[in-house]
Amino acid sequence: MLPPPPSSSTSSRRDAAIQDLRRGSQLAELLRQQVELIPEPNRREAAVTNVGEISMALESSLSILQSGMVSEVGEVGMAAAPAGAAYSSDGGTGVKNGGAIVSRTRRVRHRRGRHGAELPIKEILTEAPENDCFHWRKYGEKKILNDEHPRLYYKCGYSDDHKCPAKKYVQQQSNNDPPLFMVTLINEHTCDTLFQDEPNSSSSASQVLDFTKAPLSRPLIAATPRLKKEEDSTSVSMQRYSYDEHLSSPLTMMPPDGDQGDFSTEPRWQ
DNA sequence: ACAATTTGACCGTG
DNA sequence: CACGGTCAAATTGT
Structure with missing residues (x-):
């Protein structure tokens, strides 16, 4: 966490960053104006909130840069891999769930046998866990011992078709x-479902905007204990307008006519 | 109707 | 036995 002191040689880069951020702010403002035109109140509100947050983040970064000091991380594409530093164990949960849930008829027994050879690839810290160029399907969620938030389990969306183990x-x-x-990748993709890969991140530049479902599960806000399936929309997310791309052509979003399925596209860490 | 997600049960490991 | 990971029925979304 200790950012190196800005040297005079970094000033030009900083200026460039400041310029980018300014431009980003302008674009965010334009985007806000566009978003205000969304007819559905729920979506509009959520989108405006999102844009507002973007603006705030940009402004914040701007002021930090302009004041000459940098602090904090917050990259989207950075990786840190203190392999295994995450979970210890023990502590004593206590709250398991009152129970009081229906008991579903279960006839499955056991069919899973194997075990053992799952090689963890890497761990990545990111703001946008949904944003890599793969299609994932969620298959589980689990409260982890010493962690406040549950862990979400995804497997490659093509795990069935291509037996992709990722x-x-x-x-x-x-x-x-x-x-x-914290995103932990487990196996290498064997499906050939990744395209668009720009090897050079030299321009590092801006991250990717993308709102393709940000809400990883309910308990994000921690407040909602067990709401079934309520349209909320107040939470920052839920939407699925997904504009990706870099800021190259930012002002062309498609109207939210409520269609288009899902997809995960774009950004990528590493 | 099909696809994706949710969620308690089930299972292996320590 | 407690935990973490996975399965699959049920639920929700498209």
Whole structure:
């Protein structure tokens, strides 16, 4: 966490960053104006909130840069891999769930036998755990012992078709404004479903905007204990307008006519 | 109707 | 036995 003191040689880069951020702010403002035109109140509100947060983040970064000091991390694409530093164990949960849930008829027994050879690939800290260029399907969620937030389990969406073994675990790490998520990749993808890969991140530049479902599960806000399936929309997310791309052509979003399925596209860490 | 997600039960490991 | 990971019925979304 200790950012190196800005040297005079970094000033030009900083200026460039400041310019980008300013431009980002302008674009965010334009986007806000567009978003205000969304007819559905729920979506409009959520979108406006999102844009507002973007603006705030940009402004914040701007002021930090302009004041000459940098602090905090918050990259979207950075990786840190203190392999295994995450979970210890023990502590004593206590709250398991009152129970009081219906008992579903279960006839499955056991069919899973194997076990053992799952090689963890890497751990990534990110604000946008949904944003890599793969299609994931959630298959589980689990409260982890010493962690405030549950861990979400995903497997490759093509695990059936191509027997792709890739999996990832996602777990929120903080409640910070832009919450950070620890993403653990488990197996290498064997499906050939990744395209668009720009090898050079030299332009590092801006991250990717993308609102393709941000809400990883309910308990994000921690407040909602067990709401079934309520349209909320007050929470920052839920939407599924997904504009990705870099800021190259930012002002062309498609109207939210409520269609288009899902997809995960774009950004990528590493 | 099909697809994706949710969620308690089930299972292996320590 | 407690935990973490996975399965699959049920639920919700498209």
